[in-house]
Amino acid sequence: DQQVKQNSPSLSVQEGRISILNCDYTNSMFDYFLWYKKYPAEGPTFLISISSIKDKNEDGRFTVFLNKSAKHLSLHIVPSQPGDSAVYFCAARRQGAQKLVFGQGTRLTINP
Amino acid sequence: GAGVSQSPSNKVTEKGKDVELRCDPISGHTALYWYRQSLGQGLEFLIYFQGNSAPDKSGLPSDRFSAERTGGSVSTLTIQRTQQEDSAVYLCASRSNYEQYFGPGTRLTVT
Numbered sequence: 001d002q003q004v005k006q007n008s009p010s011l012s013v014q015e016g017r018i019s020i021l022n023c024d025y026t027n028s029m030f031d032y033f034l035w036y037k038k039y040p041a042e043g044p045t046f047l048i049s050i051s052s053i054k055d056k057n058e059d060g061r062f063t064v065f066l067n068k069s070a071k072h073l074s075l076h077i078v079p080s081q082p083g084d085s086a087v088y089f090c091a092a093r094r095q096g097a098q099k100l101v102f103g104q105g106t107r108l109t110i111n112p
Numbered sequence: 113g114a115g116v117s118q119s120p121s122n123k124v125t126e127k128g129k130d131v132e133l134r135c136d137p138i139s140g141h142t143a144l145y146w147y148r149q150s151l152g153q154g155l156e157f158l159i160y161f162q163g164n165s166a167p168d169k170s171g172l173p174s175d176r177f178s179a180e181r182t183g184g185s186v187s188t189l190t191i192q193r194t195q196q197e198d199s200a201v202y203l204c205a206s207r208s209n210y211e212q213y214f215g216p217g218t219r220l221t222v223t
Binding site: 004006009032034036041042043044045046049089091098099100101102103104105 | 116143145147152153154155156157160162168171203205207210211212213214215216217
């Protein structure tokens with residue numbers, strides 16, 4: 001049972017344009033959501049998070065949007081840069097729980 | 113500053129052998145997690161340690177898998193009688209507040 005889904009295994013975007021990465025979840029008990037970025041041969045690094053009491057959180061070029069009614073969140077990167085090329089994982093945490101449930105990841109490629 | 117470190121970075125083993133993977137968390141982090149990432153898959157939770165509490169082992173896939181954390185710091189993940197389906201990248205993470213900080217992982221290949 002995949003509780004967190006990233007349906008796009010890959011995404012290709014031109015440098016300078018907006019990258020939009022999507023994530024869907026099924027468990028309504030999730031109350032905290034995170035995005036991680038992973039380069040090859042490295043561990044995932046935390047990027048940005050959002051609590052379920054918010055619908056938007058912004059940090060520089062990165063913005064995460066949460067639509068609770070649709071159980072959907074997205075990560076917007078604008079403008080996209082070549083260094084943003086990586087695998088992006090969406091993760092969710094249930095209220096009171098300590099472990100994260102991850103999606104399958106989306107490989108983002110930024111083309112010059 | 114020292115992040116989470118894991119050793120070895122790569123491990124190739126024959127089916128049926130036992131392996132031990134090591135994780136050194138960030139100093140002072142009381143929470144430690146093990147995940148694995150199989151090819152084309154997301155990160156799968158294995159086990160979670162928090163201070164002196166009993167670990168959450170709910171993600172361990174079989175009784176061939178075990179983990180311990182000595183002195184609230186270093187952790188070892190042991191896989192007994194390895195199988196080919198155990199081949200994956202095993203990631204360790206430690207946490208202070210909300211965010212988990214990951215190590216670079218150990219790539220395990222069972223031949």
